Amino acid sequence: MKRLLTVALLAFLVPALAVAQDEQIEQVEIGYVLWDSEIASTHVLAAVIRDELGYDVNLIPVDAGVMYQGLVGGDLDVSVSVALPFTHAHYWEEYSADLLDLGSNMDGTTIGLTVPSYVEIDSIEEMNEHTDMFGGEIIGIEPGAGIMTATENTIEAYGLDNLELVDGSDAAMVAALDRAIARDEWIVITGWEPHWKWVTYDLKYLEDPKGTYGESGSSHTVLNPGFAETAPQDLMAFLDAFYWTPADMGAVMLSISEDGMDPWEAAEKWVAENQETVQSWLD
Numbered sequence: 001m002k003r004l005l006t007v008a009l010l011a012f013l014v015p016a017l018a019v020a021q022d023e024q025i026e027q028v029e030i031g032y033v034l035w036d037s038e039i040a041s042t043h044v045l046a047a048v049i050r051d052e053l054g055y056d057v058n059l060i061p062v063d064a065g066v067m068y069q070g071l072v073g074g075d076l077d078v079s080v081s082v083a084l085p086f087t088h089a090h091y092w093e094e095y096s097a098d099l100l101d102l103g104s105n106m107d108g109t110t111i112g113l114t115v116p117s118y119v120e121i122d123s124i125e126e127m128n129e130h131t132d133m134f135g136g137e138i139i140g141i142e143p144g145a146g147i148m149t150a151t152e153n154t155i156e157a158y159g160l161d162n163l164e165l166v167d168g169s170d171a172a173m174v175a176a177l178d179r180a181i182a183r184d185e186w187i188v189i190t191g192w193e194p195h196w197k198w199v200t201y202d203l204k205y206l207e208d209p210k211g212t213y214g215e216s217g218s219s220h221t222v223l224n225p226g227f228a229e230t231a232p233q234d235l236m237a238f239l240d241a242f243y244w245t246p247a248d249m250g251a252v253m254l255s256i257s258e259d260g261m262d263p264w265e266a267a268e269k270w271v272a273e274n275q276e277t278v279q280s281w282l283d
Helices: 002-020 036-052 064-073 089-098 124-130 146-158 170-182 225-230 233-241 246-257 263-273 275-282
Strands: 028-032 057-061 078-084 100-116 137-139 164-166 189-193 203-205 217-223
Touching (some): 028 064, 036 078, 036 217, 036 233, 036 246, 036 263, 064 089, 078 089, 089 146, 124 146, 137 170, 137 189, 146 189, 217 225, 233 275, 263 275
Parallel strands (some): 028 078, 137 164
Antiparallel strands (some): 078 217, 100 217
16 A cells, blocks of 8 residues: 555656755654654654655654644644544544645554553443542543544543543653552543553553544654655655554653653664664665
8 A cells, every 4th residue: 555655646746856856955844742652753753864864854842733734834844643534533624635645654543541450440431430539530631632632522422521631741641640550549541552651551441332532543644745746755755655563663662761761862772773674664
């Protein structure tokens, strides 16, 4: 499928690419949402662009809505943080007509309400009977994130009127999770995979019989079309070929969270240790 996408993309862009081969871009503007998963993927992407292809990069952390606006408006050139078809569905419906989607860069992403495995319920339907055990809260991330919108829909669908969705950040959510587990307390968070917390803690999704969180999804590589028309051919070919697995991403996330590495250091370490994969992207 990726090869077919490459053929179709290059056929569409051949005239522009022929000219762009001799052009030098000043800098690739890469937008990403501040999730640990997207910090990992964006830094690996940027490390290859900078160290293997020789182009300058600028990484810009933004909220999801701002990321889409930046891609459409040309303030951002590319993002690998587009979560489809469910997590960013409302953003995609609004902005996709003005964006270029190169397809999936990772498959097997999931989202849902997540609890420590010792929590004695297994389904979202049971939550109303235990609101006090959860302190009346669902611990979320930044407002406007796709998973927060999905959780608002879930609260409505299951009638979880006595549970407040608390916004914050990925880091704040994990800190609350860590505190609760240390005290053997109940907690429910907005969770997704891949994320290093699934390796560090013993967690489970609450079953979602109404399907409000959708099925397994993908992360996509999405570009501003104007950038795609003028970007050098080697850069465009790499962006189209970039694809890795949740296990790959998990290794980078663990280097950051468990080993305390700077994201750049963790990305460079992964690139150095996975040259066969990296060269497959570049070839």
